[in-house]
Amino acid sequence: MIHECMKNMPSILRFLLTCKKNAASKIGNGIADTLRHTWYLGLTCFGGPPVHFQIFQRLFVDKYAWIDEQMYKEIFSLCQALPGPASTKMLYAINIIHNGLIAGVVSFFVWCLPGAIAAFGLGVGVSKINDTLPAPAYALLSGLNAATVGIIALAAVQLSQKAITDKLTRILVFAAACAGMLYNALWYFPVLMIMAGACTIFWDYRRQLHYATVKLIIRLQKIIACGCSPGDANEEAQVNLDEIELQDLANGESCMPATVSHRLASVKPPSAGGSVTALPVIGHADSDVVIDGTIENDTTRFVPPDLELQVLSWKVGITIICIFFISFIVIMVIRATVPSVPLAFSIFANFYLAGTIIFGGGPVVVPLLREYVVTEGWVSSRDFLLGLAICQAFPGPNFNFAVYLGILAGHNNYNLITGAVLGFFAIFTPGIVLHTGTMGVWKSLRRHRWFVCALRGINASAVGLIFTAVYRLWQQGFLSKTFTSGSSLGLDPWWVVISATAFVGGRWFNLAAPVAIVLGGTMGMVWYGVNS
Known part of the structure; x- marks a missing residue:
């Protein structure tokens, strides 16, 4: 027997070597295919998640046929149901399904890095600006902020139209918006989301x-x-x-x-642990409507077995999710109990927390990040508003705003690249890791009605917090030598006109967000020319 094994050993080694070469060739081909079809998206996709989703559907469903319409809707549900950057997770998942996990990771960096590099350059420039700016600069920034308020208000309205499926979700959007305006604390927004999820479970049951x-x-x-x-x-x-x-x-x-x-x-x-046969699309324009605890589906969707969203096994998925939550608990415990931790750890922990509890994508990141960096005293209100306005005009995910904030939060204590890396990985890691793990268990998890009910409430409250962001940015959008930390845009009706122009232009005339930002800055300079 041993002699036969030794005799066949060369054949076995040749077989293993061939398998290794085939696997490496498959991975290489997948990466090449991903780069060939996605290299330009991080440079050309402006306008935020709503526009990104339309571009991805046109490319990967209609043109390249990497996935079909049903699979696209299922991935969309998963992206909306979990925290993190929604459009980034969509592109990541599509590439994993078509070309494998490594190709998906490559697509993530190809998509994010162009905007992150732009945010890095902006952060380096702003870190060298003096505390006091010339009057024209304040007028320009106020115009940019006013346009940003209009853009985020439009995002809030559009997302609320998708999140509101019945009277309860309408109430939750309204209640979350009001509650977010009335009180601020680092723990407050996650509690609001959890309460909203509990409300929908109780109501539907x-x-x-x-x-x-x-x-x-x-x-x-x-x-x-x-x-x-x-x-x-x-x-x-x-x-x-x-x-x-x-x-x-x-x-x-x-x-x-x-x-x-x-x-x-x-x-x-x-x-209470019943299942549903059709998958409701969380936050989608064609969402199923949940009425009195039952899912009313006007277009029942049956996903064919060969197109089920199960790239990873459920065991691997659960392992990934458990590892993430263990790391999250450890980081949060250290953050809350250790009296004097390094600034770098505090910044990483705050961004990690924000990336874990942000449902709804980029627009929701605004109110949370403001509380986690401005309230802490790491970034001034002026610099926050400046970066927010300009980053809205960058391509790719809005989460790249964390790169800019990471630089400013610690530029006096450590290298600028360190701050950028901390902000980037801390804000993106939770959403991407949870998304990867959930892809293995989504097929089973989505069939539990209580889970779908909870996500409906969480999504509604997250949208409500966008209205909170609109209010807070409005209250601090006007900058001048007198109000260097920001004051209400309502002090002058011209800023109201700029906000309304950005909103109306985007809502009814398809005005792109970068164009609206530039137009707002131009109108701000017009205001300065008239008043000077």
């Missing part, structure tokens, strides 16, 4: 809770009044509930979901 409560009350009444056994009381309670349901049906009402009430012969409360 209220009929099951009502059913279980009524059944329990009837059962207790029978046990107390008649002294019957729990089993007999349970059967009698079931009969009474059937009668209640029949009476409600006669009156045109039902105290239980439609999935239950049409099966009176075996009326039982639906399981």
Whole structure:
């Protein structure tokens, strides 16, 4: 036996070497294919996630046919359901599915680096600016800020139209916006999102809770009044509930979901861990509407088995997710308990926290990052607003704003490149890692109705926080020698006109965000020329 093995060893080694070469060739071909089709996107995609999604659909669904329409919608749901940069995760997932994990990582850097390099250059320049600027510069910056407010307000309206599927989500958007305006704290926004998710779960399951409560009350009444056994009381309670349901049906009402009430012969409360057969598209214009806890799907989507979004196994996916949450807990514990940690760690921890709790993509990053860098005293309000306005005109993901903030947050303490790297990886890592892990478990996780319900509330509250960002930027958008830290744009109606121009131009005349920013700056200089 040993002799035969030794005799066949050369053949085995040749086979393994061939497999290794084939694998390397496949990876190389995948990377080349990714570069050939995506190298220019990070340089030419302006306008934020709504425009990015349209470009990706036109390229990878209609033109290249890397994925089909159903798969695109499923990836879109996953991108909207998880924290992090939505359009970045979309491009990353498409390349993983078509060319493999390594090609997906390559596409991430190709997509992000052009805007990140631009943000780095901006941060280096702003770090060398004096505390006091000439009057024309303040007028220019105020015009840029006013246009930025209009652009973000438009993003808030567009995203709210997708996030609002019923009266409850409308209330949650409104409540989150109001709550974000009334109070500020580092822990506050995550709590608002969690509460919103709990609200939608409770609301969508209220009929099951009502059913279980009524059944329990009837059962207790029978046990107390008649002294019957729990089993007999349970059967009698079931009969009474059937009668209640029949009476409600006669009156045109039902105290239980439609999935239950049409099966009176075996009326039982639906399981809290039930599943849905169709995937609702979270935050999409064609989203399914959740009414009274049931998913009303006007276009049932069945994903073919060969197109299921399961690039990784569920075991690998769960492992990745667990490793991430362990790292997150460790970082947050050190951040909260250690009295004096290095500034670099504090900056990384704050950006890591922001990247973990940002649902809704780039527009939502604004209010959170402001609280995590301006409130901490690392970046001045003026520099924050300046970078925000100019970064809106850069291509690629809005999350590159963290590169700019990372430079300014620590430019007096360590190398500028260190700050840029800290900001970049801290803000992008949570969303990309969670997205990678969830791709392995999404097929199973999406079928749990409670999970879909919670995401609906989280998404609605995240959109509401964008309106909070609009308010806070409005209150500090006007800059001058007197108000170097910012004052309300309402001090002069001209800034209102600029904001309205950016909003109306983008909403009804397809005015691109970079053009709106430049137009705002130009109008700011006109204001200076008239007033000087």
